[in-house]
Structure formats: C-alpha cells, structure tokens
Amino acid sequence: MIDQKLELSAPDRPRVRLAPSPTGPLHIGTARTALFNYLFARQNRGSFVLRVEDTDRQRSKKKWEKDILENLAWLGLNWDEGPDKGGPFAPYRQSQRIELYRPYIERLLKEEKAYYCFCTKEDLTAQKEYQASIGEPPRYTGHCRQIDPEEASQRVKKGEPAVIRLKTPTDQIVSFKDQICGKTDFNTSELGDFIIAKNLDEPLYNLAVVIDDFLMKISHVIRGADHISNTPKQILIAKALDLPQPEYAHLPLVLSPNRRKLSKREEVVAVSDYRNQGYLPQALMNFIILLGWNEGADREIYSLEELIDRFTLEKVQRSGGIFDSKRLTWMNGYYIRQESLPVLTRMCIPYLIKNNYLVEVPNGSKKYQIKETKEIVSLGYLEKIIGLYQERLKVVSEIPELVDYFFKKELKYQPELLIWKDKDKKEIKNALNRAIKGLSNLKRDWSLEKINEALIQAADEIGDRGTILWPVRAALTGKENSASPFDVAYVLGAQKTLERLEKASKLL
RNA sequence: GGCCCCGUCGUCUAGUGGUUAGGACGCUAGGUUUUCAACCUGGAAACGGGAGUUCGAUUCUCCUCGGGGCUACCA
Numbered sequence: 001m002i003d004q005k006l007e008l009s010a011p012d013r014p015r016v017r018l019a020p021s022p023t024g025p026l027h028i029g030t031a032r033t034a035l036f037n038y039l040f041a042r043q044n045r046g047s048f049v050l051r052v053e054d055t056d057r058q059r060s061k062k063k064w065e066k067d068i069l070e071n072l073a074w075l076g077l078n079w080d081e082g083p084d085k086g087g088p089f090a091p092y093r094q095s096q097r098i099e100l101y102r103p104y105i106e107r108l109l110k111e112e113k114a115y116y117c118f119c120t121k122e123d124l125t126a127q128k129e130y131q132a133s134i135g136e137p138p139r140y141t142g143h144c145r146q147i148d149p150e151e152a153s154q155r156v157k158k159g160e161p162a163v164i165r166l167k168t169p170t171d172q173i174v175s176f177k178d179q180i181c182g183k184t185d186f187n188t189s190e191l192g193d194f195i196i197a198k199n200l201d202e203p204l205y206n207l208a209v210v211i212d213d214f215l216m217k218i219s220h221v222i223r224g225a226d227h228i229s230n231t232p233k234q235i236l237i238a239k240a241l242d243l244p245q246p247e248y249a250h251l252p253l254v255l256s257p258n259r260r261k262l263s264k265r266e267e268v269v270a271v272s273d274y275r276n277q278g279y280l281p282q283a284l285m286n287f288i289i290l291l292g293w294n295e296g297a298d299r300e301i302y303s304l305e306e307l308i309d310r311f312t313l314e315k316v317q318r319s320g321g322i323f324d325s326k327r328l329t330w331m332n333g334y335y336i337r338q339e340s341l342p343v344l345t346r347m348c349i350p351y352l353i354k355n356n357y358l359v360e361v362p363n364g365s366k367k368y369q370i371k372e373t374k375e376i377v378s379l380g381y382l383e384k385i386i387g388l389y390q391e392r393l394k395v396v397s398e399i400p401e402l403v404d405y406f407f408k409k410e411l412k413y414q415p416e417l418l419i420w421k422d423k424d425k426k427e428i429k430n431a432l433n434r435a436i437k438g439l440s441n442l443k444r445d446w447s448l449e450k451i452n453e454a455l456i457q458a459a460d461e462i463g464d465r466g467t468i469l470w471p472v473r474a475a476l477t478g479k480e481n482s483a484s485p486f487d488v489a490y491v492l493g494a495q496k497t498l499e500r501l502e503k504a505s506k507l508l
Numbered sequence: 509g510g511c512c513c514c515g516u517c518g519u520c521u522a523g524u525g526g527u528u529a530g531g532a533c534g535c536u537a538g539g540u541u542u543u544c545a546a547c548c549u550g551g552a553a554a555c556g557g558g559a560g561u562u563c564g565a566u567u568c569u570c571c572u573c574g575g576g577g578c579u580a581c582c583a
Contacts, residue, residue: 020583021582023582023583056583059582134509135509138579161581163581181514186511190510191511198581204581204583225578227577228513229579230583252576255575259575287520292520294522296523298522298532319514319515320577322520324533326533327532327533330532331533420542420543465542468542469542470542470543472542474543479544482544484542484543485543
C-alpha cells in the first residue's frame with residue numbers, strides 16, 4: 001500500500017541532500033560534495049538534508065557514521081535535517097526506512113514493471129563475458145522476464161533464491177539536463193534489466209535513493225560525477241513508480257596527482273586526518289571550492305559566507321581537478337597567519353601536550369607546566385612563543401618541532417652549529433662573550449628594545465652582525481633555522497638566555 | 509571492449525573571433541635580513557593534434573588523439 005500522495009509540484013525552496021554511506025571515514029570527495037550542496041542550499045534559503053545510506057549492512061559501521069557527522073560539523077557544513085537532528089521526513093538512516101520501500105517494490109511487482117529473477121551468479125558472469133567478447137554492453141537481457149508472476153512468487157515462497165529486476169524498456173532514450181554537464185542521453189538498451197532489490201526487504205541503492213529523494217522532497221541531486229551512469233537507472237525507476245524527477249547536477253571528480261580518482265592508497269583522503277595534522281576547516285573549504293569552481297575572477301580567498309553569496313552551479317568546472325596538497329598547505333599557512341594569536345595558541349597547545357612538552361595544571365585555570373623543567377607558565381607566555389612562529393607555521397602539528405627549545409632543559413647540538421660562515425671558533429667565542437656581556441647588564445630591564453640595542457651594539461663593535469647574531473640564535477635554539485635571536489632571547493628570559501650563551505661559549 | 513564525461517602553464521584556473529593569453533600554488537633569480545619564514549620585485553612555464561568556417565582562430569564545427577568515470581545481488 002502506498003499512502004504517500006504524489007506531489008509533483010516543486011517545493012518553493014530547494015531541498016538538497018548529502019547521502020554518504022558509512023563505510024569509511026568522511027572522505028575529501030564527500031566533503032566536497034557536501035560543500036557544494038551546502039552552498040546551494042544556503043544561497044537559495046533551502047534545506048540541506050543529511051541522509052545516511054547504510055543499506056549495506058556488512059560494510060556500514062556506526063563509528064564511520066559518527067566520524068562523518070563530526071567532521072562535517074567541524075567543517076562548518078551544518079545540515080538542517082539528519083539522523084542526529086531528526087526532521088519532518090525522519091528517519092534519516094536508510095536502515096530504519098526498510099519498511100518504507102517495501103510497498104514500492106510490491107507495487108512494481110504487482111504492476112509487472114519488475115519481476116523475480118532466478119538466474120545464478122555463474123549464469124550471469126558467463127553471459128557478461130560473452131557479451132564483452134562480442135563487443136556488446138554487459139547487461140541482463142531478460143531471461144526470467146517471461147516467467148509467470150504467479151509461478152515466480154510460488155518459487156520464492158518455497159525459498160528459491162531470487163532477486164528483483166526492473167523491466168527496462170528497449171531502445172528508448174533517457175535524457176536529462178544536467179545542471180553542470182548539460183544534456184545527457186542514454187539508450188535504455190545498454191542498461192538491461194538491472195537489479196533493484198535483493199528481496200522485498202533489501203532494496204538496492206538505486207531504488208532506495210529514488211524513493212527517499214521522493215519522500216524527502218529532494219529537488220536537486222548534487223553529487224559526484226561517478227554517479228552519472230546511475231542517473232538513467234534512477235530516472236527509469238522514478239518513471240516506473242510515477243514519481244517526479246529531481247534536477248541533477250554532477251560534480252567533476254577530485255583526482256590524485258596520478259589523475260585517478262582520489263584513492264586511499266596514494267593520498268590522505270580522510271577529513272579527520274587533515275584535522276589531526278592541523279589543517280584549518282576554512283583552509284580546507286577554501287581550497288576545495290576552488291578545485292572545481294571559479295566565479296570568473298582572479299581571487300583565491302573566500303570565507304564560507306562569501307561563498308554562499310557568490311556560488312553558482314553554472315560556474316562549476318566540467319573537468320576533474322587534481323588535489324594539489326602544496327596549494328592546500330600554502331592556503332593553510334595563509335589562514336594560520338590570519339588567525340588571532342589566542343585562537344592559534346589554543347590550537348597549538350594540544351600538540352605540545354601530546355609531544356610531552358606541556359602538562360595542563362589540573363586545578364589552576366589557564367596554567368600549564370613545562371614537563372622537563374617543572375616551571376609553571378601562563379597562557380600569555382605560550383602565546384608569546386606561538387607568536388614567534390605564526391608566520392612560519394604551515395600546519396599546526398608542526399609546532400612542537402619548531403618551538404621545542406622553549407621546553408627543554410638542555411639543548412643538544414653540534415658545536416659547529418655555532419659557527420657563522422667562514423669564521424673560526426675563536427671569533428665566535430669572542431662574539432658570544434660580548435653578547436653575554438652586553439646582555440648581562442639588562443637583567444632588570446629585559447625588553448625587546450634593550451636586547452636589540454645591546455646585541456646590535458656588540459655586533460657593530462665586532463663589525464659583522466652575522467658573526468654574533470648567528471651563534472647567539474643557534475645557542476638559544478639549537479637550530480639551523482628559527483625565529484630571530486632578539487625575539488627568542490626576549491621570550492626565553494634573561495636567565496635562560498645567559499645560561500645558554502655561556503654554555504655555548506664553553507663549547508668553543 | 510561498451511556507454512558517458514572531459515581537454516589553456518607541472519597544478520588550480522581567467523579569458524576573447526584580432527590579447528604582450530591574465531592570476532594563484534609550486535619552481536627560480538633578486539630585494540629585505542643574522543638563519544628560516546613572511547613580505548616586495550623579476551623570470552621560466554600553457555591554448556593536445558589535424559582539417560573545416562573565417563580576412564583572422566586558443567575561442568565556432570567535425571575528426572582524431574589523450575585523460576578520466578561507470579560497467580556489483582556496494583553505495
């Protein structure tokens with residue numbers, strides 16, 4: 001029984017959906033599809049529906065559903081209806097909608113628009129191989145079509161294995177106007193009588209999608225181009241069921257650098273991985289939208305709000321785009337530089353903790369303890385450290401290796417690190433001692449200005465700034481590259497600075 | 509193999525029947541500078557090929573070549 005009234009009038013506001021199947025973590029490609037759907041919905045004041053397609057019971061896992069929802073939310077792509085929020089067309093998990101599909105399958109069977117097929121997999125494989133060998137499209141030619149429906153249902157009742165196929169019309173053209181690709185035609189003869197359900201309670205993807213999109217009043221199906229060839233099948237099912245057709249828009253695929261569909265093997269594809277590495281959601285979204293959309297301007301940076309304003313399906317690219325992680329990383333660095341220091345610091349702290357540099361002081365609010373030295377430091381102090389590296393950071397997870405010297409008791413480095421260009425040890429030692437002397441006077445007035453003054457003065461006495469500034473910086477950081485010696489000395493404080501300089505001087 | 513989609517620098521792209529074919533990432537040379545980064549200036553780098561239409565094609569048409577997707581009792 002079908003008691004849903006056919007509602008052929010389009011809804012006033014567009015309704016779009018993201019239909020991920022929880023068989024793995026949120027994939028970059030899914031996130032991109034989500035972004036396009038989200039922008040389209042928000043721009044047109046429509047609804048963005050999240051529907052979990054978990055009809056494949058073996059492969060669907062709750063933890064993946066959780067990962068998908070969490071990371072979508074992290075990206076800022078908020079949905080209006082979904083398994084977690086409910087909505088007027090609940091439930092939003094296909095596994096909970098099984099009974100909704102059954103009447104449609106029964107109807108197709110009753111109206112003889114679908115039929116039971118008893119062919120074995122071996123038969124089908126043989127047929128496909130034969131078809132391939134003579135250059136015909138592989139498809140089911142309708143062997144079981146002739147079986148009397150009465151007889152068929154008897155056989156099914158007796159337990160004979162069977163699947164349900166749609167009677168596909170022969171030699172008809174199914175055409176649809178894709179919002180991105182334009183008009184696309186398919187000949188039904190190439191499709192054959194495809195399977196729409198394993199049985200009355202196990203609908204297959206193409207059938208479930210059509211019914212759900214109808215029941216949920218989806219007006220626009222915006223999805224990856226890998227679904228183009230499913231579209232004629234879905235249109236045929238909709239026709240057989242007398243359901244209205246949504247608009248279609250197929251997004252070009254995201255490709256790996258080897259030009260293949262983005263794959264787990266070669267690329268990082270899970271959004272959670274990017275999140276853990278310290279990519280910012282703004283950077284990810286900005287990067288991804290530009291991979292397949294351009295408003296026609298020489299512009300690279302867009303916020304989600306600006307995109308909602310400017311986005312159009314017409315400007316979506318037709319060709320697939322290669323995922324260029326270098327560009328993503330550049331953009332992430334850009335967004336890190338734009339971020340406020342307190343926010344950036346808050347993002348960095350978990351990485352410092354994970355790296356065993358820092359421990360949160362349990363009761364003291366906003367205080368941290370440096371693990372090695374047991375010193376208690378404030379959030380403000382950590383901000384100073386992070387501030388030194390804000391313009392050098394590309395990915396937040398890099399922060400520990402950049403600032404490690406603030407958290408270590410002793411620095412380990414080769415004495416040669418202290419040598420500037422072709423200077424000899426004596427000269428460097430002398431420079432270091434001059435720096436120590438100049439800096440010692442400042443103990444009570446340890447300001448950036450004074451440090452600068454003292455070091456530059458010492459340098460000018462020697463005649464070459466590098467001769468003193470390089471070893472000072474190296475002694476303070478133990479690194480080839482770092483922030484400037486003035487800044488580092490200032491943040492490190494008088495005591496540690498002098499200690500490290502003296503230790504360095506003794507090494508030479 | 510069959511069906512479908514796509515084709516401007518290495519990559520993401522802008523663009524027009526006549527442009528020095530523009531921007532960005534990356535690369536590179538300088539500048540700034542104690543290093544690195546950031547920033548500034550410059551450079552190398554593209555219309556897949558062949559016909560046709562046209563006074564003129566990167567742009568329009570056809571063919572070809574190349575790349576990709578789909579081809580499940582997965583989604």
